Amino acid sequence: MNDSVLTPERILAAAEDVLRRYGPGKATVVDVAQALGVSHGSVYRHFASKAALRDAVLRVWLERMMAPLRAITAARSSPPTRLRNWLSALREAKRDKVLGDPELFATYSALAADAREVIGEHVDHLMQQLATIVAAGIKSGDFRQVDPAATAKAIFDATSRFHYPGMAHLWADPGEDAAFAQLLDLLLTGLAAAPAPAGQMPAVASGTRRKTVRPD
Amino acid sequence: MNDSVLTPERILAAAEDVLRRYGPGKATVVDVAQALGVSHGSVYRHFASKAALRDAVLRVWLERMMAPLRAITAARSSPPTRLRNWLSALREAKRDKVLGDPELFATYSALAADAREVIGEHVDHLMQQLATIVAAGIKSGDFRQVDPAATAKAIFDATSRFHYPGMAHLWADPGEDAAFAQLLDLLLTGLAAAPAPAGQMPAVASGTRRKTVRPD
DNA sequence: TGAATGACAGATTTCAAATATTGTCATTTT
DNA sequence: AAAATGACAATATTTGAAATCTGTCATTCA
The missing domain is CATH 1.10.10.60 (Homeodomain-like)
Structure with a gap:
């Protein structure tokens, strides 16, 4: 050896x-x-310690899991599509892991429970990617004028139910796909730029309406 | 005794x-x-068993916690306000319990973990109340034409982060109030009837626009 | 005669002793 | 001289025998 x-x-x-x-x-x-x-x-x-080794292992594992998400963040599809794909990919990555090898998933969940700092960084990375997509959507005119960081957090929070490991026990349910789709629709509707807002508009130059229509 | x-x-x-x-x-x-x-x-x-006793105690406790929510469901304020109040009340009920007496909360969370059936009923009741509010909002014209039950589930899911006991460890954070407010805004925007929908409307008679404005 | 008891079997929990693990460091190896 | 070792103290975990608990039911009580 x-x-x-x-x-x-x-x-x-x-x-x-x-x-x-x-x-x-x-x-x-x-x-x-x-x-x-x-x-x-x-x-x-x-x-330096067993904890340090544990953290390093966890970091590698999380990094591996995040790779596809990075790709989606940088993709050329429309922001709404990118957002849908990104959130779906996050959900599926976790779901596949937990359904595919529950023991291993439990193992890493256990690690994560004692590695708050690593998890914190990880979540920060994820929310930064979300914020990037939201910002792109605002620029393209697909999304309302919102604060990208705060909205990214709201979206992340809203979808916790489908990606937070502590809720994994619900993920095998048959209705999960439909529930997730329903939630995505609600969120994207809430995020969408109003087609013709009658009355109060955010106090921002509204010169950035949706300009180009890209293939989804 | x-x-x-x-x-x-x-x-x-x-x-x-x-x-x-x-x-x-x-x-x-x-x-x-x-x-x-x-x-x-x-x-x-x-x-019949210790489990039965445990379930009964849990039922009483949950019932007590739900009482204020029932009142809000039946209130006369506008559906959007009612929805906000209801979700806030649900969050606060749990938050106050966990921050006020963490041990007791842990006790009941432990009970709940082995009483899936009771919890299932409880969640069903909650979602039914949510569905009632959503349906009222559709009728009043405040909300889009959506499926009340499915949307109630989506709203419940989206707010899990703020009421699911397994996430209680996040509730003491200072940014929590802002994050919850942000999420509520996003959801209510997603639920709101479009002021002047440009193009595709649901294939439903749109004769039920917002009729009366009630005091919030 | 209906409600309460407490002895009992089997399952679960407790607790202290035995064992194993973490992290250090003086010594050995290469 | 840098890397690796393994003995060691402090801490944590395992183990298994004793104690306790759940659920039943024949018997007692009112």
């Missing part, structure tokens, strides 16, 4: 493996070291 | 007391019986 030099990367990979095999409660630093054929003292040369 | 005859009501009251004092994990049927000055066998004459 002692292939090359001991690097943080090799330790991370081994840790992920051990975690997958043993579960979150039982995986020990000694196990990880053993998997690498080294003493557990060596692991502490690269990670 | 052996005042009058043993009734389900007296047992319920004692059970609630014991639960409050001992916590959810430690309260035993023997404790409840002891508090009443009877043998535990007598309790089983009135409740």
Whole structure:
């Protein structure tokens, strides 16, 4: 098992493996070291504590999960479509994980419970992406004039039901798809620029109506 | 303690007391019986099992919490206002409970975790009330033509973040009020009847525009 | 005769002793 | 000299035997 030099990367990979095999409660630093054929003292040369190792593993996992979302954020489809796709992708990523391998999902949920800081950063990243899409929608005239950051948070909050791991126990229900679609419709309607608002308009130059129609 | 005859009501009251004092994990049927000055066998004459007793206590507690919501549902203010008040009241009821007495809240959350059926009924009741308000809003012309039941579910889902006990750990945050207000605005905008819809309208007789303006 | 009791079997919980883990660091290895 | 080791103290977890609890029911009580 002692292939090359001991690097943080090799330790991370081994840790992920051990975690997958043993579960979150039982995986020990000694196990990880053993998997690498080294003493557990060596692991502490690269990670300050078990918590630090745990955080690093979690970060890798979250990063992997976020990759498709980044792509959607940067896509060229219309902002409303992008928003729909992004939220659907977030939901499906979690849903597939929890339905596909409940144990592993539970493992990572357990990790996450003790890694508030990492989760905080993660959520911040997600909301920044949402805000980007919302801002694009305002610019294109598809969305009302709203505060992108605050609205991003509202959208994230509103969809928690479908992506927050603590609610995973509801995700196997048959009505879930319909409920999610219903919610998306409600949110997008709330976000849409009023076609011809009779009366009060936000006090902003309304020169940015929807200009181009892009393929969805 | 052996005042009058043993009734389900007296047992319920004692059970609630014991639960409050001992916590959810430690309260035993023997404790409840002891508090009443009877043998535990007598309790089983009135409740088939500890689970049944637990369910009954939970039902009483939930019923008490729902009372103000019923009042709001039946109020005479405009449907949008009623919806706002109802959702705010739901949020505040839970928030006050969890911030006011975290232990007791944890106790009841623990009960709830093993009483899916009772919780299911409870949620159904809540959604029915929401649907009533939504239907009223459609009738008054304040809301778009939507399916009241499906929309009630969407609204309930969208606000889970602020009333689902599993998310209580977020409720002490200072930004919570603003976030909730933001979400309410987004939902109510999404629900509002378009002032002058340019183009596609639902295939429904649109003879029910907002007729009267009531005091909010 | 209907309500209450308490002994009982089986299941669950508790608690303290035994074991394992984390994190450090003086020593060994390469 | 940098990397790795493993003995060690402090902490956390596991374990299993004893105690407690749930739910039943034959018997007692009023």
